[in-house]
Every structure is written in C-alpha cells, then in structure tokens.
Amino acid sequence: MKPARFEYRRVATVDEAIEHLSEVGDEAKVLAGGQSLVPLLGFRLARPRMLVDITRVEGLRYMRRDGEALRIGALTVHRAVETMRSSLADGHRILAEAARWVGHYPIRTRGTFGGSIAHADPASEWCMLAVALDAVVTAQGPGGKRDIPAGELFQGFFTTVLAPDELIIEVRFPRVWEHAAIEEFARRKGDFALVAATVALDLEDGRCRDARIVLGGVDEVPLRLLEAERALTGAVCSTPLFEEIGDLASAAISPVSDIHADAEHRRELAAVVVRRALGRAVGGGPDGDSRPVEGSSR
Amino acid sequence: MRLECVVNGEPRDVAGVRESESLLQVLRERMKLPGAKNACEQGECGSCSVFLDGKLVCSCLVLAGQAEGAEIVTIEGLADGDALSPLQEAFIETGAVQCGFCTPGFILAAHDLLQRQPSPSDAEIREALAGNLCRCTGYAKIIEAVRVAADRMTT
Numbered sequence: 001m002k003p004a005r006f007e008y009r010r011v012a013t014v015d016e017a018i019e020h021l022s023e024v025g026d027e028a029k030v031l032a033g034g035q036s037l038v039p040l041l042g043f044r045l046a047r048p049r050m051l052v053d054i055t056r057v058e059g060l061r062y063m064r065r066d067g068e069a070l071r072i073g074a075l076t077v078h079r080a081v082e083t084m085r086s087s088l089a090d091g092h093r094i095l096a097e098a099a100r101w102v103g104h105y106p107i108r109t110r111g112t113f114g115g116s117i118a119h120a121d122p123a124s125e126w127c128m129l130a131v132a133l134d135a136v137v138t139a140q141g142p143g144g145k146r147d148i149p150a151g152e153l154f155q156g157f158f159t160t161v162l163a164p165d166e167l168i169i170e171v172r173f174p175r176v177w178e179h180a181a182i183e184e185f186a187r188r189k190g191d192f193a194l195v196a197a198t199v200a201l202d203l204e205d206g207r208c209r210d211a212r213i214v215l216g217g218v219d220e221v222p223l224r225l226l227e228a229e230r231a232l233t234g235a236v237c238s239t240p241l242f243e244e245i246g247d248l249a250s251a252a253i254s255p256v257s258d259i260h261a262d263a264e265h266r267r268e269l270a271a272v273v274v275r276r277a278l279g280r281a282v283g284g285g286p287d288g289d290s291r292p293v294e295g296s297s298r
Numbered sequence: 299m300r301l302e303c304v305v306n307g308e309p310r311d312v313a314g315v316r317e318s319e320s321l322l323q324v325l326r327e328r329m330k331l332p333g334a335k336n337a338c339e340q341g342e343c344g345s346c347s348v349f350l351d352g353k354l355v356c357s358c359l360v361l362a363g364q365a366e367g368a369e370i371v372t373i374e375g376l377a378d379g380d381a382l383s384p385l386q387e388a389f390i391e392t393g394a395v396q397c398g399f400c401t402p403g404f405i406l407a408a409h410d411l412l413q414r415q416p417s418p419s420d421a422e423i424r425e426a427l428a429g430n431l432c433r434c435t436g437y438a439k440i441i442e443a444v445r446v447a448a449d450r451m452t453t
C-alpha cells in the first residue's frame with residue numbers, strides 16, 4: 001500500500017497549475033484534498049509521474065450568493081458546505097443536508113467540492129446534486145475558462161469531459177429549489193450509498209410544475225430519470241403518485257449485482273429512496289435537523 | 299524533499315522525505331511518534347487521526363508535502379506533561395481501552411467533538427466517532443468514556 005514515486009509540485013496559482021499540467025500531459029494529476037486520490041495512489045490504481053498540489057492556491061475556497069445562484073469554489077471542503085450559514089443556504093439547504101452523507105467527519109474536513117466533481121464517482125453526493133440541480137461547472141485550461149453543464153460533464157465511471165490540463169475552478173448552482181431532498185441507503189454511516197436519490201420540485205398549490213429526479217450509485221453516472229420527471233410534471237402531489245414514481249424509478253434502472261447488493265435489492269431500494277425523498281421534499285422542504293442515522297436511510 | 303512543520307508545539311525540520319510518503323509515515327517513521335496508528339491507509343478506520351492546523355484529519359490521506367508549514371497535534375501532544383487529559387483519564391477509567399490500537403484516533407476524534415460541542419448527545423457522539431473502527435471494545439465503553447469526560451469538563 002505504498003504509492004510509486006512521483007514528482008510533487010505545490011503551486012500558488014491556477015495558471016501555475018495549468019502550466020505544469022500542460023507540460024506533463026496526462027501523466028500529471030491534480031491533487032486537492034487527496035481523499036480519493038491518495039488511496040488510489042496507494043493501490044497503484046493511479047501512477048502519475050507528477051502531482052500538482054493545488055491546496056495552497058488562493059481564492060478557490062469560498063461560497064458566495066449571486067442572486068439566486070450559489071457559487072462554490074473548487075477547494076471548498078465538504079465540512080464548510082455542511083456548516084454554511086443560513087443566508088447562503090436559503091433555497092440551497094439541500095447542499096448542507098447532503099454534506100452529512102459525504103464520508104465521515106475527518107474526510108469532510110479535507111475533501112473538496114471540486115475534487116468530488118472531478119473524481120466523478122457515480123455514487124458521489126455532489127455529482128448527483130450537480131446533475132439534479134442543473135449545476136454549471138467552470139473549468140480553466142490553457143485556452144481560458146469554459147462552462148460545462150453538469151449533465152454533460154460525466155462520461156462514465158470516474159470519467160469526465162475535462163482535458164488533462166483543465167482545472168475545475170467553481171461549481172455554480174444557478175437557482176433556488178425550495179422543495180428538494182436527498183435520501184440514501186448505505187449499510188454504515190459514511191459509506192458510499194448503495195442507492196441515493198435527489199429530487200427537486202417546483203410546486204404551485206400542490207401541483208408540480210417542474211421536477212428533477214436523479215439516482216446515484218445505480219449506473220456509470222448520476223442518472224436523471226426523465227420519464228419519472230414527466231410523470232410528475234403537471235400532476236398533483238400525493239402519496240399514491242409518489243409510489244407510482246418510485247416504481248417508475250425502479251423500472252428505469254439496470255443496476256449491477258456485486259458483493260454489496262444484488263441488482264434486485266438495488267432496484268427495490270431505488271423505489272424506496274425516491275418515494276421517501278419525494279415525501280420529504282413536499283413536507284416543507286428538507287428540515288435542517290433530520291439527519292442521517294447510522295446504518296439506515298434515516 | 300525537506301519538510302518543515304510544527305508538531306505538538308515543537309518546530310521540526312526533516313530532510314530526505316520521499317514525495318510519496320504520507321504524513322502518517324513521516325510522523326511514525328521519521329519523527330518517531332508512534333501514537334497515530336497505521337492500519338487501513340485508506341481513510342476507513344481513523345486510527346491515524348491527527349490535528350492538522352486545528353482540523354481532525356486522517357494522516358494516512360495527507361501527503362507529506364501537504365503538511366509543509368502546518369501545525370500538527372498528535373495524541374502525544376494531548377497530555378500536559380504527566381497529567382492526562384480528561385478524555386484520556388475517562389478512557390482508562392471506563393475500560394474503553396483494550397488492545398489500545400484504535401485509542402489515539404478515538405480520543406482525538408472525541409477531543410475534536412468536545413471542542414465543537416461540549417455537551418454532546420449520544421447520537422452526536424456516535425456520529426463524531428463514526429469514522430473510527432474498534433475491533434475490541436464493542437464501542438459501548440468508548441461512548442461512555444466520552445460522556446464521562448464531557449460531564450466532567452462542563453461541571
């Protein structure tokens with residue numbers, strides 16, 4: 001469990017990082033919080049020639065409101081999102097709530113938002129939320145900056161459209177969602193979810209005007225359930241409707257069987273987490289004090 | 299590579315560190331501070347926990363270079379001379395220590411919790427310690443130890 005040798009470069013600016021990355025190409029890797037990359041180095045699943053440590057880059061560690069939008073700097077740690085003040089969280093409370101599901105405490109003090117998005121684990125809370133809430137990812141490379149909608153960023157397991165010399169700078173959640181909720185099932189607190197669901201609803205007098213339903217951990221990327229979203233849109237929210245939507249979610253996926261759960265179990269869980277998330281989303285929005293309980297999805 | 303940092307209040311300057319070493323390896327093997335334990339090396343067990351600039355981290359997932367200039371506190375830095383901290387006392391009294399391998403990590407995680415939340419509920423204690431694994435005690439005594447220390451420190 002010891003990494004192979006590599007060169008280590010600690011950079012102070014984004015430009016400096018991009019310079020190293022362009023020079024070395026895909027044999028270089030960005031190092032942020034290290035909470036995913038360091039284990040990969042240990043297992044030698046990653047064997048970069050050079051690591052470019054961006055943790056000392058100034059100006060990438062922030063959360064800012066910009067009208068309805070919430071902008072999160074790439075180096076913002078999970079714990080900062082978890083404890084963001086209420087003026088920031090207003091309409092984006094689901095982010096603070098979701099943070100509690102990301103690993104356990106010492107992982108959250110160090111792991112970064114940008115690192116999670118770049119790592120592109122299909123069970124990652126941030127990747128799932130980014131897709132569900134129409135987030136826009138700003139990347140910077142030698143040619144300058146570009147905006148990538150989260151829905152187009154993820155290409156497959158641990159794979160994004162980012163070029164090897166591009167850095168994620170910021171993730172922007174463009175609009176508020178008053179009725180949004182996340183639900184997960186993991187065997188132990190802090191584990192990656194077997195199945196996770198994020199829902200976001202736009203409601204008017206109990207009728208759903210717009211809906212997002214995204215599952216994590218069931219496919220190569222966070223999976224948006226368009227058919228289920230269509231079935232919700234225009235309908236009046238009710239428990240039977242939510243059950244129907246849960247069944248649609250379950251039918252829409254073809255999960256794998258592995259040592260953690262077989263496909264049928266995952267399909268069943270998908271229905272459960274979607275139904276619960278919908279229920280909580282219409283219950284006045286996610287309540288700040290309902291927190292994950294060990295070993296179960298609340 | 300050379301690494302300069304402050305460990306338990308003492309400035310340290312270590313030469314010849316390999317880029318691929320973790321902070322945990324440097325602490326244990328180069329600084330001869332064996333308190334932080336090396337077990338999973340993947341962030342799962344918390345036995346390598348230390349404070350890095352005041353934040354509880356798994357030192358197995360911090361590369362040596364990332365600790366440059368940082369202030370680190372390990373379990374060796376918790377006692378005041380021979381006087382154990384209230385948490386250390388409580389762990390001994392309640393029998394929360396068996397083989398002791400996990401103990402430094404649990405005590406630092408509990409120490410961090412009590413700084414944030416001096417009177418934690420059982421649920422808060424469990425959540426704060428969720429990143430730490432113990433193969434001996436069954437956790438009940440550990441939770442009791444944190445409760446005892448919290449009571450003593452707030453009264």
Ligand SMILES: Cc1cc2nc3c(=O)[nH]c(=O)nc-3n(C[C@H](O)[C@H](O)[C@H](O)COP(=O)(O)OP(=O)(O)OC[C@H]3O[C@@H](n4cnc5c(N)ncnc54)[C@H](O)[C@@H]3O)c2cc1C
Pocket residue numbers: 029030031032033034035036037038039074101102103104107110111112113114115116118119123124125126166167168169190191192193340341342
């Ligand atoms: C025990 C354990 C449990 C965990 N549980 C969860 C969980 O439940 N949910 C979850 O979502 N995550 C979980 N994680 C992962 C954790 O959230 C990581 O923090 C995250 O996946 C990566 O962020 P990082 O800052 O640590 O990135 P690093 O590990 O430093 O990097 C990860 C990858 O992203 C690239 N990268 C990093 N930053 C950038 C950037 N700004 N631009 C471009 N590329 C970049 C790196 O090159 C690397 O390929 C867990 C980790 C551990 C060890």
Ligand code: FES
Pocket residue numbers: 335336337338339340341342343344345346347356357358359
């Ligand atoms: S050795 Fe670091 S968490 Fe297990």
Ligand code: FES
Pocket residue numbers: 394395396397398399400401431432433434435
């Ligand atoms: S006391 Fe032995 S592992 Fe916890």
